[in-house]
Amino acid sequence: MGKIIFWVVAVIVVMAVLRLWNLAKTRAEKSDTVKAKKDNPEAMVQCVRCGVFVPRSEAKKLSDGFHCADH
Numbered sequence: 001m002g003k004i005i006f007w008v009v010a011v012i013v014v015m016a017v018l019r020l021w022n023l024a025k026t027r028a029e030k031s032d033t034v035k036a037k038k039d040n041p042e043a044m045v046q047c048v049r050c051g052v053f054v055p056r057s058e059a060k061k062l063s064d065g066f067h068c069a070d071h
């Protein structure tokens with residue numbers, strides 16, 4: 001009887017450890033994604049007319065270079 005209780009407890013402990021390990025892994029992956037976003041902010045481009053820096057998505061690409069929203 002003592003052996004059965006030991007194995008039941010052992011299985012429960014292993015399952016709990018695996019669950020915690022998976023949880024920690026998922027959290028680490030999530031924080032890696034957040035960190036990657038912080039490390040790679042959107043590229044800034046300089047307006048060729050006024051020299052102001054604007055995010056790439058807000059700049060207009062023309063034949064002579066990038067332009068800010070005012071040009």
Ligand SMILES: [Zn+2]
Nearest residue numbers: 047050068071
């Ligand atoms: Zn400009």
